Amino acid sequence: MKKLGIILAFISLFSSCTKDDNNGYSPVLPESPISIDLNIPQIFSENIIPPVIPADNPLTEEGVALGKRLFFDPILSSDESISCASCHSPQNAFTDNTATSAGVNGTLGNRNSMPLFNLAWNYNERFAWDGKELSLERQALEPVQNPIEMHSNWDDVVTKLENHSEYPSLFEDAFNSITITKELVAKAIAQFERTLISANSKFDRYSLGNATLTPQELNGLDIFLREDKGDCFHCHGNPNNPLWTDNDFHNNGLDATFTDLGLGSVTGDPNDNGKFRSPSLRNLAYTAPYMHDGRFQTLDEVIDFYSEGLQNSPTIDPLMKNVNQGGVQLSDEEKADLKAFLLTLSDPSFLNNPAFQN
Numbered sequence: 001m002k003k004l005g006i007i008l009a010f011i012s013l014f015s016s017c018t019k020d021d022n023n024g025y026s027p028v029l030p031e032s033p034i035s036i037d038l039n040i041p042q043i044f045s046e047n048i049i050p051p052v053i054p055a056d057n058p059l060t061e062e063g064v065a066l067g068k069r070l071f072f073d074p075i076l077s078s079d080e081s082i083s084c085a086s087c088h089s090p091q092n093a094f095t096d097n098t099a100t101s102a103g104v105n106g107t108l109g110n111r112n113s114m115p116l117f118n119l120a121w122n123y124n125e126r127f128a129w130d131g132k133e134l135s136l137e138r139q140a141l142e143p144v145q146n147p148i149e150m151h152s153n154w155d156d157v158v159t160k161l162e163n164h165s166e167y168p169s170l171f172e173d174a175f176n177s178i179t180i181t182k183e184l185v186a187k188a189i190a191q192f193e194r195t196l197i198s199a200n201s202k203f204d205r206y207s208l209g210n211a212t213l214t215p216q217e218l219n220g221l222d223i224f225l226r227e228d229k230g231d232c233f234h235c236h237g238n239p240n241n242p243l244w245t246d247n248d249f250h251n252n253g254l255d256a257t258f259t260d261l262g263l264g265s266v267t268g269d270p271n272d273n274g275k276f277r278s279p280s281l282r283n284l285a286y287t288a289p290y291m292h293d294g295r296f297q298t299l300d301e302v303i304d305f306y307s308e309g310l311q312n313s314p315t316i317d318p319l320m321k322n323v324n325q326g327g328v329q330l331s332d333e334e335k336a337d338l339k340a341f342l343l344t345l346s347d348p349s350f351l352n353n354p355a356f357q358n
């Protein structure tokens with residue numbers, strides 16, 4: 001029996017090895033995660049350059065699935081009461097429907113939750129309203145330890161994940177690592193967030209020749225593009241930029257003085273005070289309230305502000321050239337037409353995509 005056991009042991013050893021080119025043997029490695037490519041919409045491939053996918057965090061089936069699970073799991077918060085999705089809900093185009101969001105202790109932040117879509121095409125790789133996070137992976141780290149958001153710490157989160165019945169094997173599947181780290185958590189979440197693509201609005205279909213705009217919507221587009229009318233395209237692009245944002249930072253005339261310095265608080269440059277990232281105009285039908293502090297509850301209020309509510313300040317963007325007259329001074333009909341066009345940029349299929357649901 002002892003001899004038989006030795007023979008079986010040798011059989012087991014050699015069955016777990018493979019022959020290499022040098023006639024030697026090496027252990028069989030676990031299967032690598034399955035690589036996937038983003039499903040890039042036609043409207044993007046025709047107009048903008050490829051997405052930003054970091055070399056050290058390629059998309060995989062297992063990584064995206066893990067990131068999705070983590071995104072919806074309140075285990076990341078200190079009392080396990082909120083998840084990423086609590087402030088970035090799929091039904092609100094991955095933002096919140098309040099001016100600012102409440103953290104685990106009910107404390108309200110001072111900024112509106114930014115919607116999450118088409119993030120892989122943010123070429124300057126600066127995220128958040130003030131651009132403080134220099135990659136999507138770094139952005140995913142911050143809310144966990146923010147005292148007015150998830151109010152946790154990464155050591156506790158990693159311990160909870162290590163002691164979970166399923167997460168250790170999911171991390172091993174996604175990253176070939178039995179060690180869970182905060183960096184791998186952030187990588188997984190970033191992978192999932194890069195798959196959040198919105199590109200099926202009425203205007204997208206119109207651009208591809210598959211839909212027709214009404215005369216009111218077409219007139220709204222004209223107002224959007226004309227410098228003597230809405231003059232919106234400088235910061236939010238045109239039909240050749242289906243992101244509908246320049247992803248840059250501007251002082252758009254919201255305030256004459258600043259309690260929130262925006263980009264200036266990050267760079268330390270007074271010339272950046274009051275500058276915030278231009279959000280995409282996609283999905284405006286679902287992302288109210290608007291602006292970095294959620295001050296405007298309706299799209300009509302936003303249009304009224306740009307028409308006659310601009311406030312001058314030392315750092316106001318030169319693009320806001322109508323500031324001395326309060327704005328672009330649109331008529332009621334022009335405002336209605338502009339709103340009709342802006343709503344054609346909303347994509348209801350994005351809200352209902354099963355790949356993005358909990």
